[in-house]
Structure formats: C-alpha cells, structure tokens
Amino acid sequence: MDGATGSATGRGSVSGAGLLRLVLLGAAIGVPAAFAAAGFLALVHFLEHWLWTDLPSALHHRAPPWYLVVGLPLVGALIVVAVRRFLPGDGGHRPLQGLGGEVTPPAAAPGVALAALGTLSFGAVLGPEAPVVALGSALGVAASRLVRLDPKRTQVLARAGSFASISALFAGPVVAGMLLMEIGLAAGTALLPLLLPGLVAAAIGYVIFIGFGSWGGLNAPGLTIPHLPGYHGLHLYDLLVAVVVGVLAALLLAVVHRAATRVERLQQRLGTAPVLAGGGLVVGLLALAATWLGADSADVLFSGQTSLPAVVGASSVGLVLVLLVAKTLAYVVSLGCGFRGGPIFPALFLGVALAAVATVAFGVSPTLAIAVGTAAGMAAQARLLFSPLIFASLLVGRAGTDAIPAAVLASAAAWVVSQAIVARKQN
DSSP states (O other): OTTHHHHHHTTOOOOHHHHHHHHHHHHHHHHHHHHHHHHHHHHHHHHHHIIIIIHHHHTTOSSOOHHHHHHHHHHHHHHHHHHHHHSTTTTSSOGGGTTOSSOOOGGGHHHHHHHHHHHHTTTOSOBSHHHHHHHHHHHHHHHHHHTTOOHHHHHHHHHHHHHHHHTTTTTSHHHHHHHHHHHTGGGGGGGHHHHHHHHHHHHHHHHHHHOBTTBOOOOOOOOOOTTOOOOOSOOHHHHHHHHHHHHHHHHHHHHHHHHHHHHHHHHHHHOHHHHHHHHHHHHHHHHHHHHHTTOOHHHHSSOSGGGHHHHHTOSOHHHHHHHHHHHHHHHHHHHHTTOOSBSHHHHHHHHHHHHHHHHHHHOOOHHHHHHHHHHHHHHHHHOOSHHHHHHHHHHHGGGGGGGHHHHHHHHHHHHHHHHHHHHHHHO
16 A cells, blocks of 8 residues: 555645545445455355365364365465466555555456465465455445546545455554554645545444444454463563564564565566466475474464464474474465465564564563564564554553553564665665
C-alpha cells in the first residue's frame, strides 16, 4: 500500500457531503469485505486441515509422511504457476513489495484467491494478509464502479475494503487505522479525511468478525496466543533483551530481503515455472530436514501464526535455533521464488524465535518474548513504528501489560536499524 495514500491525497481534498458519502460507502463495504475475508480464511484453513491432517490419517499416518511434507509444497507451487500463467492479475502482487501498493481490479480477484490457496494451504512460508488486502481492495473497486466514483475516490474505497478485510488478522480496527496513518504519514494532516472511510470500514468489518448482540459473529481465525502467563514487573535485563531482539530482527530481515531478491532474479534467468517448482521442493526439504533434527514440520511450513506458542515453549536452545534457521531459509525461498502471500506473519515468527532464545536459555518470560518478538519482527519487516507496538500490545493483552515498555524498545530498535540499512543502500 506504499504510496497509494499519498498519491490519492495529492489530487485534491475530500470534504463535506463528498466525505460523508465516502464514509457511508466505507461502512457499507466493510460488511461484504469482512464476509469475503472470513470465507477466504475459512477455506484456507479447511484445505490446510484436509491436506495435512485428514489426508495423512486416510493414509494411516499420525503425522504427515515425508512424501507429503516434500510433495505438497511442490504441488502448491504448480498451482501458483498455473494461476499466474492463465488467470489475469499474476496471482496478486509480489510478496517482496510488502502489503501491496496498487488497487486490485475485480477481474484479478479469482487469481489472487487461487494463488494464495496454493501458497498458504500447501505449506509455503507466507502469510494471509496480502491476499486478504487484495480481495478487500477488489470489492472496494467493484463498489466504486457501481456508484461511479472517480479514480481518487476509488482508491479511498479500495483502501477501505482492504482494511475492513484485515481488521480480524490484526486484532481489530485500531491496528488497521494505525497502519493507514503510518503508511500515508508523508501526506500530513490532509490525509485524515481520506483515512476516515477506511477506519470506519475496519470497525464495521471487525464487528462482523466478533459478532453483535445475540449474533456470535463469523469467528474468523486470527493471530491469538492462548494461555499466556501473566508478566508482572520489569527488569533492566528484560529491556536489554528487547533492544538486542530488535536489532537482530532488523539485521535478519535485511538479510532475508537481500537473499530473497537474489532468488527472485533467478526467475529472469531460468523462468518462473522452474524457480517456483524448485522453491516448493526446497521448502518441503527444509521442513523434512528440520524433523530429522527434532522439530515439527508444521512449525517450519506455513506462515507461523499457530507456531508461536511452540517456539516460546521449546525444550532447548538447539530446537529454537533449528526452527529459526529452517524457517528463515524457507521464508527466503517463499518470498523470492514466486509464491503469492504476505510477508508480515513469518517475520513475526522470526522475531519471536529470536526472543525465544532468551526464554529457553535464560528464563525470560514467554509473554515478554511474544510482545518483544512480534513488535520487533513487524517493525523490521514493514518498517513501521507504532503499528507493531499496538499489535503486540493487543496480542498479549492484560497478561503482558507490563511488557509493553520492552516492546516499545524492541520496535524502536528494529525501526532505527532498518531505516539505517535502507539509508545506507540509497547512499
């Protein structure tokens, strides 16, 4: 979404009756966008469960056998190849672009959904946030065409659909609103009227997820960490751990981006299909190798959303390092070889894995590790400062209220180092 807000703002202001109309349209688009996001996420989880639980059980295995661990990511890669070749939209934007910059035309929505299914459900190491954003954007564009909005207002409504869709993934409209503001911060106060439809859409979308009155809502799967132990008090050592995790997360994510960019360049030399198929095979082999070293293949595959409790609860530093190395390599391959998905949730896993080293080795609270790791990972990946902090705060809830100062230091350290790395590249 980088640049979209600023470009929209630069073509004039929206106020008065026009702003009220956009806000009402944003509220209206929040409902179908939330339903679309919930349906898509439910389909991802249904297919994932069928492939990785029901299918091995039907084959008389308690866990996925080696040929499924290696073969399913390869099959997913072939699905993505077919979608990118035969459907419009190239399956969505490149994950190295972040959450995406341009609005998504409705014609591209089927390809986005299918490419994401081939990526997410089959085990590639990317998250659901980018396809969910794209599907919400496509709904916003479709709605704008129905009411015949100009290009500037179409961008505003597309953004509203996007943030309504991701409100459940990022624990509600607060993080979505902060993402809106930080992404378009360069536009200054002129940005605020254009944020309002997106913020209202995110709030309405989240109501659809959590329910209203006697209706229990859609209960769409988001990132939650159950049964976190309470963290009370704060020590200098914890603050030092937070700074170190923030710095290391920024350095690690910089290496990931550089390596993934080199993998992506292979597509120009060898072609998209061979690199994608080879990437799927490598991801499966990395997961299989991790199982030989005592890890669970499911903690290496996928976005990492459901594996955060496992990494902070690991039995040894060696196991944490196995997960960290295998996940990092699989993330590099998935980012660069042509899969389609979001880059943020695997980065959260890497940040938490870095913090988990201190949990396992030195007895640091797992609640602190979750708060510090998620803030550092998101700040390093998205190069945002406040959104990662708010997200980490909502994620740990009351159990981790006292860990928030450490999360602030982790987010700040990751942001400063990431900005310094970007500035050095530009000079």
